[in-house]
Amino acid sequence: MSAELFSRFRSIISVQNAGEISKAYNEITKCLNQYYWDSDSETAHSRQVGSYGRQTAIHGVSDLDMAFVLPYEVYQRFHAYETNGQSALLQEVKRVVKDLYKWKNISGDGQIVSIPFRRFQIELLPVFLDTNGDYIYADSNNGGAWKTTKPIKEIDAITELNKNKNRTLKRLCKMVRSWKNTHGVNMGGLLIDTFCYNFLNQTKDYDSGSYGLYKYMVRDFFAFLVTQDESQTQWRAPGSNQVVFKKGAFHPKAKKALRRCLEALEDGAKSHKKWKIVFGRAFPTPAITETVAKSFTFQDTEEYIEDQHPIDIRYDLAINCEVQNESTFLRALMRRANLGFQIPKQRQLRFFVENHDIKGSFDLKWKVLNIGPTAEEKDQIRGQIHDDEGKAQRIERSSFNGDHFVECYAIKDDVCVARGTIKVPIF
Helix, strand or coil: CHHHHHHHHHHHCCCCCHHHHHHHHHHHHHHHHHHHCCCCCCCCCEEEEHHHHHCCCCCCCCEEEEEEECCHHHHHHHHCCCCCHHHHHHHHHHHHHHHHCCCCCCEEECCEEEEEECCEEEEEEEEEECCCCCEEEEECHHHCEEEEECHHHHHHHHHHHHHHCCCHHHHHHHHHHHHHHHHCCCCCHHHHHHHHHHHHHCCCCCCCCCHHHHHHHHHHHHHHHHCCCCCCCEEECCCCCCEEECCCCCHHHHHHHHHHHHHHHHCHHHHHHHHHHHHCCCCCCCCCCCCCCCCCCCCCCCCCHHHCCCECCCCCEEEEEEECCCCCEHHHHHHHCCCCCCECCCCEEEEEEEEECCCCCCEEEEEEEECCHHHHHCCCCEEEEEECCCCCEEEEECCCCEEEEEEEEEEECCEEEEEEEEEEEEC
């Protein structure tokens, strides 16, 4: 049964709006070709790069990378500037694209020109080819500089190993992204692909590509991830050998994922419930599931953030809970009691954002979910998603026994870019 579920899972998390994305790429490419190359081509001089170009992105991907090769004489023109010709180049490319999308809020700074669409944005990197076939790009920071990047070598390396592993590599990359988005792991796409590449490159156990082996493959991948040196901050990307940095701590959540994988392998017919915990709601349920007779009925009122926004986790967000009359916070109480602390009933609870590293403005949403027999019997599952009221906090009250969960979502440009969760045990 697990083979069929993992096969369906792969299909479910595949990018569903590829046509819309291709249309945007083609429009921008044609616009730039008309201005710089006197051509109406929708494909020439353009390359999809990043996770979408490596074919490791999943549905909900919001940052789409595009490289466009400009004529060498354009490089000569801006290289001749006395100060920051790199910034001037980005501004020129921005003006060209702005003529196509006059109504869009297009920005050009750093290294890219950012073009927003509904629920995704294309980050356009103007480049020039060097003698090795790599890309020279403009970095306008700190007075400006010309730098080199090698995304095609990364694409080629991923594609080659994927071929040798019977397409297993790209599928593993996608499944790990689903885990990342489900649990709010701040891990960049290239780092995920690097870890998946390194893992499969050192074993032949999964070369057959059989879906029947995927349950063991993901277990072994998380075990591999846990063994990475926690003090290490950078790795080398496959193909390019360029540095790829760690953005946030991933070990704690990788250890939890490994525990759930081990439990899933022991649970037999009910293993899909543990796989769903690891990979999120996208992991499918068997067509025929066991039903349990109950003497009461309840409404399943839980809402899911992925039904409201694409999820593309790019930042860290942590929430905590201030417990009335306890003179401290829930996470500290849980640590002090070795995870054995429970909140008495009839306490006021103030959930709040403890820290985050999100850049720019964003909105917050909250979900309070009650689980267990008491919540079901009282018909108090809840789980609706509510907008924050402007104070980055939510006030609740402990009412009945059981485990409860509060989750906070950061929404930026209509995309969920960070999420934080806290378990709330009440007795």
